Amino acid sequence: MDAIEAIARRRSVKRLHDPAPTEDDLRIMFSAAMAAPDHRTHRPWRFFVLQGESRNRFAEVLVEALRAQDLRAGRTTTEEALKTERTKLERAPIVVIACAVFSEDIKAPRDEQLLAVGCAVQNLLIAATSLGYGTMWRTGEAARDPVVKGALGIDESDEIVGFIYLGTDSETSGEPAARPRAFEFVEWWD
Template sequence: MDVLEAIKTRRSVGLVSDKPVPQELLEQILEAGTWAPCHHRTEPWRFFVLTGEGRKPLGEVLAKIAEKDMDDPSSETNQKKLAKRLKKPFRAPAVIVVAAEPTDDPKVIAKEEYGAVYSSIQNMLLTAHSLNLGGFWRTGKPTYDPLMKDLFGLPEDGEVLGFLYIGFPEKEVPAGARKHFNDVTKWISTEDGLKGKM
């Protein structure tokens, strides 16, 4: 599969089987993540691979975070919601938690550290797809909660940026569609082309 084909055919795959993902495939995904571009070669990405019962603490923290917004966590309705949070990490046989640990080098802009980790995530999703695995990048408010940072022992300026749910797809995914690049592109070939844009 060439790169352009992988980019155009990759889809978020939320429905995967319980079949374990071989470690060698996960290692290929992780290695691809380390080849993302990054300013000053800081390599700010950090990965945590959760499989088996190693997924359980993530569910417990997701439930704790949800509980903070509940008036009465003990109510029957909320207990059902919390039970669902506990099971979330078990939707795929492997969960790769991707985090950023920005360098303290004053020459480096923090936003660029996050950009590098987001590029790393894309590398990983494309590699999973090329290996015939399904991948789903999940985020949301709980991702950035301090309890999540504590779970993975990240420093004060560290941040979890997403969870990659990885597994073997249960079914074919439909073809996707995007706007044509001309709809979102302005071609500029003279300095006049930027007048009024700054």
């Protein structure tokens, strides 16, 4: 599949299955991520791959984070919410946590470094699509949570840019949702 077709075909798939991307395919996907535009080449991206037992162990981090959020907010954590949190990562055989780890640089400030990580994630999604995998980019409360950041060993001031779900899409007949027309948000300025 060429790049233009992969870009057009990429869509969010809520539930993904085995087979998971192979190590060779992950290498291609992360190589694509490394080709992202990156002002002043800070390489602000960090990726953590969750698969198998590590995915289960990370689910417990999400549960701990949820309990702490509820405690701070004075809410009771319901059994249902705990179950949802514990099983979230089961929506795909591999979940990649994409993070932005910032460097001080007046010429390539924090927002530019964040954009570079966004570009890296998009490259990864397009490469995965091109290899025939399904993908979904998710965030939510966990992406802003200090317990989750701590478990990854990143600073509280760094960002979790997304939980990137990867696997095989069984909805093979599914088409991307309708998108805006090519020039809908474009003007020729004069």
